[in-house]
Amino acid sequence: MKKLKVAFSTLGCRMNHFETSAMEEQFENRGYTLSDFSDVADIYIVNTCTVTNDADRTSRKTLRQAKRKNPDAVVVATGCYAQVSPEQLSQMEEVDLVIGNSHKTAVLEIVEQYINEKREDKVFLDNIFRKSQFETFFISTFYEGARPILKVQEGCNSFCSFCIIPFARGKVRSAPISQIVQQVKVLVDRGFKEIVLTGTQLSQFGYDHREGYLYDLLKELIKIKGLYRIRLSSMGINEIDDRLLGLITSEEKIAPHFHLSLQSGDDNVLKDMKRDYTTFQYEKVVTEIIKRRPETAIGTDIITGFPTEDEKAFENSRRFVESIPFAYMHVFTYSKREGTSATKFGDPVHPQEKKRRTYIMREISKKKSLNFRKRYLGKELEALIIGEKGGEKIGLTGNYIHIKFSSEKPVNSITTVKLTGIGEEREENTGKEIAG
Structure with missing residues (x-):
């Protein structure tokens, strides 16, 4: 029997990449041949994104490209766009199957059933979260160089307006x-x-069960012998209580690198965003972390051009981020998204003004990144070798400084x-290995 070729395309966030990695492993273990998305395949699976309207368009474009490569292929849309707008995707003539996030763990079985039944009709699973509790969850591991990235939590209870x-x-x-402890021990x-x-939203870990929260998980993981370092992804400051704050600033196994999403430095905009904290509260948490662990790299996310961000609000935001010792900032331009409560504000900020504000914030980020790394110029740092490029090793410090250097x-x-x-960019720093 011919081995079917399956090709994946992943759009959007790291979460989608982790889940694609898990799906690829499932198909490969069942005997399918993994193919590049640019090649002719029997099955194309597009893990879609819907974070912006542009993401929707890119998802649709990718699905159409798949069908053009092989008109006889089974084209599958899964991921966030498939979850939020299954009816819209099912109307595309190029799409055969629409499988939302709530059934992403069963993509292999659904595809096989579709092929075996030789279905000619459109199939989509209407599983938006109002009709499904998303009860299925599985740990997935994605490898980034020498670092396994373990997805241990899914979903968010915050419902920010944007x-x-x-x-x-x-x-x-x-x-x-x-289960997480066992997987980490294996790694x-x-x-x-x-x-x-x-x-x-990692800091909401455990909000759905009574086993414990992120603090309890970390307390178990740091006991594992041979584990050198745990790095945490994005967290919300209003979910960092005194216990968690104490642990992440005192435990050497936890990397001194925390991504604490801010989104705006103006209190009125934060309220309209439904962020549930003030700039004062945010600054208090960051100040305490830096006070207890001065080498810590703090990263953040900023949105420019939110509908209620007038010029005064933007200036408040600019001044605030300049006052916080960020090691880097991820800056995004607001895009109106149907289905979110922020649409009630309209989209009054002119695109050129959004572009200007985004540029200003990104320039601040560049300056802060350089200043943070300059603090360690000439200093000796412990680094994990995570890769190799151009004959040189790439090291990563606990506080997220990438360094190129020669090493055997x-x-x-x-x-x-x-x-x-x-260097100007994060990966352009150079160093010299210290013998020992």
Whole structure:
């Protein structure tokens, strides 16, 4: 029997990439041949994104491209767009199957059933979160160089006014702590030194069960012998209580690198965004982290051009981010998204003004990134070798400084590097390995 070729295309966030990796493994284990999306395949699976209207358009374009490559192929739309707007995708003549996030773990079985039945009609699973509790959850592991990234949580309970993600991902579901501990032990036994924990909103881990929260999970993980470092993905400051704050600022196994999403530095805009904290509260948490662990890299997200962000609000936001010791900022331009409560405000900020504000914030980010790394120029830093490029090793410090240097040590080794040069971009720093 001919081995069917399956090709994947992944759009959007890291979560989608993690889940695509898990689906690829499922298909490969069942005997399918993994193919590049640019090649002719029997099955095309597009893991869609719906975070903006542009993401929707890109998802549709990718689905059409798949059918053009092979008109006889089964074209599958899954992911967030498939979850939020299954009817819209089902109307595309190029799409055969629409499978939302709530059934993403069953994509293989659904595709096989569709092929075996030789269905000629359109099939879509209407599973938007209002009709489904998204009860299925599975840990997935995505490898970024020498670092396994472990998705341990899915969904978000916050419902910020600009965000479609709770509708696309559902409410919080978390993996059992015992299951995560076992998976990390397996990875450590395989020789991995750093584990990255991620989720849709990692700091809401455990909100769905009584096993414990992120604090309890971390307390179990730091007990694992041979585990060098745990790195945490994005967290919300209003979910960092005193226990968690104390742990992440005192435990050496937890990397001093925390991504704390801000979105705006103006209190009125934060209120309209339904962010549930003030700039004072945000600054208080960051100040306490830096006070307890001065080497910490703090990253954040900023949105420019939110409908209620007038010029005064933008200036408040600009001044606030300049006052916070960020190591980097991810800056996004607001895009009106149907289905979110922010649409009631309209979209009054002119596109050119949005572009100007985004440019200003990104220039601030560049300056802050350079200043943060310059603090360590000439200093010796412990780094994990996470890759190799152009004959040089790439090291990553606990506080998220990437360093290129010469070394005979293999990838996944820990070494000491003296930072000798700072580049404009994050990956352009240079160093010299210290013998020992």
